Ligand SMILES: O=P(O)(O)O[C@@H]1C[C@H](O)[C@@H](CO)O1
């Protein structure tokens with residue numbers, strides 16, 4: 071597994087030489103605007119992506135580009151504050167670098183998060199949703215032709231919702247449709263996606279999920295609804311909504327991830 075000729079094992083060696091543990095319990099990939107989760111880590115340390123050999127930089131607003139380590143409930147955690155999107159020009163092999171690192175750190179759990187637009191009219195801005203199925207359109211991810219798209223969401227969404235309920239949080243469950251982006255969808259596309267059964271739409275997560283499943287990492291994926299998708303509300307879409315919605319729900323998002331790290 072190479073990124074810019076630096077293997078994930080070499081990156082692991084670099085990080086353990088800079089205070090990171092050999093192994094972690096959980097790895098968390100933080101979606102747009104969700105980087106403040108790292109404020110909840112005990113004894114946090116971080117390294118900017120720009121200082122890690124083989125790490126690309128992030129170019130999307132709301133992704134700081136920093137790798138954190140710390141502890142939560144006494145468990146070792148690494149958190150990627152910033153991910154690599156295919157639409158930024160990264161090949162799929164690079165979009166899954168955080169997943170490869172979770173693997174070399176032998177993470178028992180991976181929690182993937184993202185900002186998403188709601189297609190389901192029963193959803194609202196600020197809703198948290200556990201992904202229980204994925205639709206991909208137009209963009210293959212598998213390394214070789216006709217390889218099936220694999221993903222294995224662990225555990226079942228009901229368990230995530232039950233744990234959320236224990237801390238007084240209501241969490242939706244539903245299907246995430248993956249679009250390459252970077253532009254938002256048209257109203258007609260959103261209507262079409264609704265008929266296909268999609269509940270939210272976003273531009274990440276599916277490649278990471280696929281790779282995590284291939285590597286056998288138990289993975290849970292959470293969307294934060296940052297806006298109603300095109301045409302679902304009359305409001306004009308703007309990336310600033312992503313930041314605002316994430317800011318408004320950052321504590322609840324952190325509580326949810328925290329209980330998943332503790333009890334899943
Ligand atoms: O990294 P995520 O999936 O959270 O980022 C979403 C998709 C786009 O990059 C951006 C849309 O504004 O947020």
Ligand code: HPA
Pocket residue numbers: 185186187188254255271272273296297298299300312
């Ligand atoms: O409406 C959206 N569409 C696609 N990706 C998104 N990420 C946040 N909101 C959206």
